[in-house]
Amino acid sequence: MGEKSAQKRKYILDTARKVFVEKGYKSVTMKDIVEACEISRGGLYLYFDSTDQILMEVLQMEAEETDDVFSEKIEEGGTAADILTLFLKEQKKELLRNKENLTVAVYEYFFAHKSTDKNNMLRRQFDAGVKVIEKLIEAGIASGEFYCEDPKGAAANIMFVLEGLKINAQTFGITEKMVDEQLLYIMQGLITEI
Amino acid sequence: MGEKSAQKRKYILDTARKVFVEKGYKSVTMKDIVEACEISRGGLYLYFDSTDQILMEVLQMEAEETDDVFSEKIEEGGTAADILTLFLKEQKKELLRNKENLTVAVYEYFFAHKSTDKNNMLRRQFDAGVKVIEKLIEAGIASGEFYCEDPKGAAANIMFVLEGLKINAQTFGITEKMVDEQLLYIMQGLITEI
DNA sequence: CCAGGTCCCGACAAGCCTGTCATTTTTAAT
């Protein structure tokens, strides 16, 4: 597989992503992707075997990209509150671009495959998110920025709120005000009272 | 349509509910429901026109039933904390029976119909939930049971957490411990510090 | 026992989706 092939693969994945954002997972057919990419049926099968595989690869691509973004932010340094704020702001940006969100597709996908072991992936991702936030909160407590009796509970709480926001952003579009209120609420819960 | 018909309708809805719980929305075909109900294809079409209509009616049924349950709880009286606790316990029960949960189906359904006006239904339901919790919190503040600077924000927060819990209960099955921790976390955030 | 209504069955046509493959077009190297 040459350089060009890799480029076309990426093109297909990027285009398919839009389709999944628009239609979820179960409603998407190979035809939808073929048409979006303006290629032929057979051409698509040259690169991918199923919508299943395509969504998987889209998610993988997505995960790698956001990992990179977050790593950068941590390297930039700053206080725990800064980093958490930055993190939440990043989430907000994603939430408000709710039209570009894959949340529903992801849940549909993992639900459809719940009997397989792919399942643990979602769980592991969630746990990883909790751990990152927990560490951030603990760092904030150590530096006196935050007050929190149960960092792990708080971290999980934040993750659940974000999940709730994401899925609702895609179904009934939530407003920026709602997102702001929630993120503010989260931060206020952590900030040391004077 | 006689008494018997009504009974059979209900039987179909109850049975179909299990199918939606199991498979979500988009994956469910009339055949699935026919087989689950052990009736014939033609027989089913006598009562319902599409999986779409069936899910809608299942949701309606569901809404009416839970409304009833909650009304009862409020009439029983008790402190705000009692009622909120009761409410959360009820949610917990539902969460742990995650195999009987319709969350994924609901999101799939409303996402698939996002261009129609049915959409507002989800939003309205969410807002109604927020309002109920908000009132409960305010009552708790008035009676000195709760402390909360932003009842509306807190109420929305609780709803988002519950949504996050529900959807994750269905995708990767969360443990009772996780649910307990979250509900406890919610309550602790509200209870007056001594 | 019969007539009329109600309820139910399952085979069928039409349509969509998938995955394949013989064929054509493009590319790149001689």
Place this chain on the structure above:
DNA sequence: ATTAAAAATGACAGGCTTGTCGGGACCTGG
């Protein structure tokens, strides 16, 4: 310009879904 490999096409068979409809079963009262 020639040619062989690579890339791309779209028609096709097979499978699954939908909605329909002619016919059968089952009451129920006369």
